[in-house]
Amino acid sequence: METALMDIEYNYLEIRRRVEQVIQREADGSYFAVYNNLVFRSVFQPIFDSNKEILGVESLIRIRTTSGEAVSPQVFFKEVEENNTHWVFYTLLCSVLHVLNFSISAFCKHKLFINVAPPIFELISNDDAAIAHIMARLEQYQIRPDQITYELMESRGRSPELVLKGMKKMSSHGIHIAMDDYGVEHSTIERAELIRPHYLKLDKSLLVGSEKAVIEEVNSAVALARKVGAKTIAEGIETNAVLQICQDAGIEYFQGYYLAMPEKAPPVNERVELTQRKERG
Template sequence: MQRPQYVSDAIETSAAGLHVGSYGPFRLQSAYQPVYELSAGQFDLFGFEGLVRPFREGVALAPVDFFSAVDSGDRLFVECMCRALHLRNYRQGRPRNRKLFINVNPAIYETIEVVEREFRFMFSILDKYGLTPSHLVCEVLETRAMGEATLKSLCDMLREAGCMIALDDYGTGNSGVVRYRALRPNLVKLDGALFRELAGDAARQRLLRRMVDTFHADGVPVLVEGIETRDHLALATDVGAHYFQGYGLGRPALLPAKFETKPAAVSMDTSQASASRTG
């Protein structure tokens, strides 16, 4: 697919002052979904996850359809562009001193030299836009790594720079006990589908509690994804989760959306929540 050589040349600024990416016929925008924390019995805004929203000829596409259209040799370029978009747009209407969650796909980093080059570029964007590595939570996706040693070096480099490391979608793919022990993340994101499955009956809820307790014993907090109903939020709170994310608390929104510092009331029933995931 046709693209420029450098990521910076694939990003332009719209009339509204937002940064928009281009890849072939696709236009990419940043959406942000709020993440809330529970502290001293009160919910508060902890940060946002940056999510790409692709368009083609003005029509929104599902992200999975866009990424399936990306040439295999361009995956690193596109991931780097998505991160650059989220970082550049982050200050547009975002509350200050909140974390930004960004995805890191271990399947595309072949060597530590590639890692160092790409993240030097990322850190240069942080500096330009008045951010620091301490603003970032780098989510290691559940995909298979090109090399586990390279992945560990990547996480060590990010942590030493001041970033938090999150193990994303724990319980799926390669995001399990082995990777958890190898990477020593600062927090674990429990996969939303797994959480909803475990929430289904009392026996599985006990398993969920034991899982969270295991992380707590290591001093690692847990973020539960997929919060869609009041019961989901109550269960996640009851088992000891520290952080919460899901459509029932706040949907991903394109800029210039404003987000509340307190989560929205979770009022959807299960059927409404399931339908909302397709939108």
């Protein structure tokens, strides 16, 4: 499946060069990528504050085969995690696509949240040229570093020490860090205390169950976020009742189908029209 990647040197700039070779433009100006018989496209889901103003958007990937069959991103990335080069390549491919599409979208003055696999941070931890390249590209696309938040995915990675070093380097250049999917796999209390992220994103699994259980989980997460100096974002908001619980507990930001579905971003000069999913009765 991945023979074309086997000769890539495990180097950020080389992998980035390969990524940029597979990115194309649609007739409407948006960006997509075709690689290994798969087509990758960006969608964006808004993140709101308590006044329902948009803080920013999380970038998500949609994958189809070249014949049009949908591919689960979760399943796909679980498979590529087994090889560091593949994991970095596809994570970087998605990241570059998202930044390009964000830069020409109606969301371009807001914040952009990007899922980043631990090996990306490991790779740049001792590579000042890679960080300089990232900063130069952001400037080229007229995006400030503080508009970007890298979401550390819940996977462990190979070297927690290098992950932490890479994150600290990015933070020193103004990029923010979020801990994604708190409560799942390696997104634990210990990790939050170690990396002290700008944002703690609660996994949607914490919002499922009895009202008492949800309240306990949310209150615990808010207490942890305050301890490490992080803002909180509740993912997976699908009902008004859960939204109210999160607001009452002091969660600052909210994301989920009840508020807005993930969609292709409108062009920069168009008004943002949000699609919500109604509560299931």
